[in-house]
Amino acid sequence: MPISEPTVTSINGLAKPQASLVSTTCPYCGVGCGIDVVVKQGEQAEKPGSLQLSQLSGSSDHPANFGRLCVKGSKLLETNSNVGRLANPKIMGKNADWPSAINKVATTFSDIIAKHGPDAVAFYVSGQLLTEDYYVANKLMKGYIGSANIDTNSRLCMSSAVAAYKRAFGADAVPCCYEDLELCDVLVLVGSNAAWTHPVLFQRIERAKQRNPELKVISIDPRITATSELADLHLAIKPGTDVALFNGLLAYLAANNGLDQNYITQFTQGFEQALSQSQQWTISNVAELCDIETQELKTFYQTFCQADKAVTAYTMGVNQSTRGVDKANAIINCHLASGKLGREGCGPFSLTGQPNAMGGREVGGLANMLASHMDLDNPIHRDIVQNYWQSPTIANKAGFKAVDLFDEINKGKVKAVWIMATNPVVSMPNRDKIINALKKCELVVVSDCVASNDTIELAHVVLPATGWSEKDGTVTNSERRISRQRGILEPYGESKHDWQILCEVANAMGFAQGFNYSQVDEIFREYAGLSGAQNNGQRDLDLSALATLTVQQYQRLSPLQWPVNQQNPQGTKRLFTDGRFYTQSGKAQFIPLTYHAPEQLTTVDYPFVLNSGRIRDQWHTMTRTGKTAELTSHISKPYVAMHPQDATRLSLQEGALIKLSASHSNEQSAVVLMVTIDDKQRKGELFAPMHWSAMNSSHGAITSLFTDANDKISGQPELKHAAVALEPVNFNLQGELFIKHLPSMTVLRQCFEFFVISPFAQGHKVSFATNNSIAAIKYDLQLNLPRYDEWVSALNPHQESFNARSDGNFSLALFAAKQSPGIDDSWISHLMEQVELKPEELNALLAGVPDAAFSAGPLVCSCFKVGKNTINEAIAGGCSSVEELGLSLKCGTNCGSCKSELSQMIKQHQLMQPKKSKTLVAEQGIPLVQLA
Known part of the structure; x- marks a missing residue:
């Protein structure tokens, strides 16, 4: 039921409106999840007679999500506040009327x-x-x-997929539906970290694999991501080599009885030309160019070839390229050649990035x-x-x-x-x-x-x-x-x-x-x-x-x-079930394709490939999701991920700050990011998220590193492959400023050369680095923050700190050291809630050492605020599966976005345990190698 009228009860003879339920749609990714919102009015609202959103849940009857929501969708009420809203028109920065x-x-x-x-x-x-x-x-x-x-x-995000569909089908017509992700025998995810970017769809895939263990999931991505946790096979291909990979699959299908000749003859055109163009891509040639193991490649080709039903789902890793249209057409060619299109569990499926693209x-x-x-x-x-x-x-x-x-x-x-x-x-x-x-x-x-x-x-x-x-x-x-x-x-x-x-x-x-x-x-x-x-x-x-x-x-x-017409008044699940397409001939078109390298290639001076993308709990430029600590706690700072060997070669430690530059960039938009060492990266390649801007960071906006290189057909920019150089940046101090009332950007720039702003429960946290002294920072803040009337400082061998009160309440704390001290947000929130700090609390605050109650560690589960240390303790205590962690701590039991990370933590703990001998493992009947 999309909408219900408010119920009315009578109290003391007066009508009192209660709650109504409104069904709507999530405003984030292209999954299009249904949402049910409970709306209250009257006494419950801020203004008598006005409405208030009081509860939110996934719509159990919406076919996209069946009641599931990711963490971003489930936090919509928290991010829907009017803080930071534009209230009236402005002309040249001054308020104006509408006329x-x-x-x-x-x-x-x-x-x-x-x-x-x-x-x-x-x-x-x-x-x-x-x-x-x-x-x-x-x-x-x-x-x-x-x-x-x-x-x-x-x-x-989507224009290359559009152009490829039009070249092949004669229309921008996505042939699949979400059911196909569950009904296929093989699901190939290309350039998609769906566990983070389309988490509700990913949960549907997880459940499908639980119901049908024979379902094979293959992940193709230069990075090993949260999505890879579910995959039977992960191909960490060299960025930009997708056309060669799928040309090779087309050639393999032809050589290994993988073609549907009846489908090709009856419903398509141009097959011979496309096949001829792909013949050079033998398994060895593809493996060499894509920089992957021959056996892994052969397993992928065999699995796709032998499957009756296959879906290839792809998103930005395919589209955001100077050859994005060709990449998508290379995928479509393989589905046309094998007849895996226009029926249940089959098709090339472009997963949309935005809610209404x-x-x-x-x-x-x-x-x-x-x-x-x-x-x-x-x-x-x-x-x-x-x-x-x-x-x-x-x-x-x-x-x-x-x-x-x-x-x-x-x-x-x-x-x-x-x-x-x-x-x-x-x-x-x-x-x-x-x-x-x-x-x-x-x-x-x-x-x-x-x-x-x-x-x-x-x-x-x-x-x-x-x-x-x-x-x-x-x-x-x-x-x-x-x-x-x-x-x-x-x-x-x-x-x-x-x-x-x-x-x-x-x-x-x-x-x-x-x-x-x-x-x-x-x-x-x-x-x-x-x-x-x-x-x-x-x-x-x-x-x-x-x-x-x-x-x-x-x-x-x-x-x-759609289509919703006289022939299909209730809508249409799948397109092309009759083999009729919207081209001039009515037949699908094979596209002959040639591999071309990305345009932004590395050089001696700019030797690293930079990939960009999204993180789990944030959306685009964070103007909404960045409002709440519950979504920023998982990852609160812009970072660049690199392989451990690259970090060792550059003498970089976890958490170090590094400047990234490209041949065309300048100091106007300098990029400085925190180093994250990640063995899931390929050597020589980097990853950085795209969410940060000048509104919440001094140097976190990364798009200055990408050129105008774009696909000549679709015009879609190449945002997955920049060539960059790295340069370590050293500061005298790093630290965190916790403050209830955020100073202006001018004041922050005066105090800190580098900073990132994120919300926490009682205000804002400013993670900073500076060459200023602690005394200079304190002086600048005192000068610009007259509301703070009492300042207390402390110094110990490892850290400097100070805190301040406003109107008698503790509402500012700063901690600084040579390396960022990483103070727990929840501890500071707890202290700022107090009317009066106890002497032991003040001493702990000045020392920067929280008590044991605030040692949960970095947030992993945003829904239930479960930290890394708490989870590791549970794993060490015997929780050996994601399900057991959910029963013990509730993590992973709501939106499910953290389940891949929980699985990784369990595997990491198991790797740290003493290994059984191969002989013993074999005797116990455990296979040494589990192939897809």
Whole structure:
């Protein structure tokens, strides 16, 4: 049931509203999990009569997650606060009213278009928008302004997968559904750490493997990740060699009776050319190029070849490459050749990174497509869209893709840009160029729900948009499933929905006729109608059965997969079950492929390959997930992971600080990260997460290290393969500042040359490094923090510290030493909760030595706050499985995101135990080698 009315009881004769349940959708990754929210009103709320979200859980009847949530989704209530929200429009940093802001945007856009033409303006939008927002933005730009200069941050994650599907199938049509991950005989995960990036899907895979131990899971990734814990086989291939790997698989299938000749003949074209191109890739040639063992490679090929049903699921490790489209097509070629497509448990499955990347593609949110999966270069499609919209014009050529768009801004050819719900200064490659481009731009408009981020700092006009729990519309997940993301709370401050802001600007530009929507359901019906316009089964995207939904039906819309039309009124699980494709011939196309090395190659001066990605508990640039200590405790600092031999060669210890540089980068965006030594890295290769920005760190934003290198077909940047140099950075002191009221960034930069900010239960923690003395730091803080009226210092042989009170309460503590002392957050939180510190507590504080009650160690399980030391004690005490740890400590029993890490800890403990002799092991019947 998507939504229920509040129940009403009578107390002393007065009606008292109780709780209602609202079903909505998670705003994070492309899994598209359903969420049930309990909403209270009246006395429970901050304001009488207002609403309050009181409880949250996974929707047990949502087909994407069946009640499961990852740690990010389960903490949505904690991150949904109005702290840091943008409340009202701003012009040049000053508060403004809506009419002034709308007029500024509309007038400037109109003037620039009149002087320089429609291609002098652009929109840069986001997979965080709802489909209806996306639709209105695309309609305004392509049908009324008359340019295709609307691109999206989905260009950074999914555009190569889109282009590959279109080359092979004639449409951006994901053929699979989530059930296929559970029904296959072999699941190949390529360039995906699903355990961290798509954890709910990963849990479905885990359960499928428990139910069917014969299911083989193969992980292909340069890094051994949390996902590898589940795999029967892990191939740590050299980065960028995927085309050779899958060309080799195609050649192997042909040589080992792995082809489905009937399928090839009846439903495909171009096989002979693709096979000819792959013949050079023998097992030995592939193994040499990919830098993996021949036997491991042969096991992979044999396993895929002999399986009746196989799914290959892939994400950023495939897409974010100068050859991302070719990589995806190499995978698709193997599925076409073996007939593993269009049936249960089969297919090439692109796992979407963002919550509505697919919804944005549906409505034309990329610069090289029209709405409803129609093509810009097709005059019939242009006529269909323009006639349906009754618009004054229609774009007739592709606009600028993301990398090119910021190039054109930098050159002065694009003079106004409107950025919606994204933070390109942090997420786009070549950070310095993005900053310089926006500084040159005549008008930078940003609409967002946050008051500050790296991009907003460069905006001329900032418009407050609604956020999750306020936004109302639809999203589409990785399996083509449309779900409602329902508005529950009133918009914060003066914020408006993105589609409303767009309509107001359109009206002010003189386009009132096309943008007179009063409710979001009107937009959805129009979009659904367009998808069916002159379709007749010729286009994959068809929502025509939803074009006549009433307001009530839209409000209660249950999740379903497109196409949804007269033939499939309840939606469609799988595509291409009849072997009919959307190409001109109606047959799937094999693509002949040649291996090319990545563009950003290492040199003598820049000898390390840098890979980037996400960490378990964070989302994009941390504007939401970074709000709560429960999500930052697992990993609170930006880091660079490297192989132990590389660390030894550079004389680096765990926790050391190191500067990373690339041939094109400069001091404007210097990157300094903490070293993590990790034997799961390949030698000569590094990994760093992409979440940190200038809002929470001095040197943690890493995208300045990546060039503009991008796929020539899709335009997707190469964000997995930069060439960098390393240089150790030494400071006199490292430490932590715990403080209830965070000082300004100016004060922090004055005190510390290097710092990272993260929340903890009582305020903020600033992890720092500096060449300042402890006395100088204390002086600067005293000078800039007049609220603190009592300061106490201490000095011991290993550490210096001081603390301070504000209004009589302990609310500041600083610890510093040559190496960071690593003070336990929970201990400081406990002390700051006290009204008065006991003498022994003050002495312990000054010494920086917590008592035994605060020795849990670094957080592993965010849901139940279980630390590493506690878990290791339980393992040493006899817990020998993840299930036993769950029974003992509850860790791993909620969202499951930490289960892979728990498994690694158990294995590490077992490795440390005295080994049994091989003879004894053999006598006990335990196999010495377990093959996939």
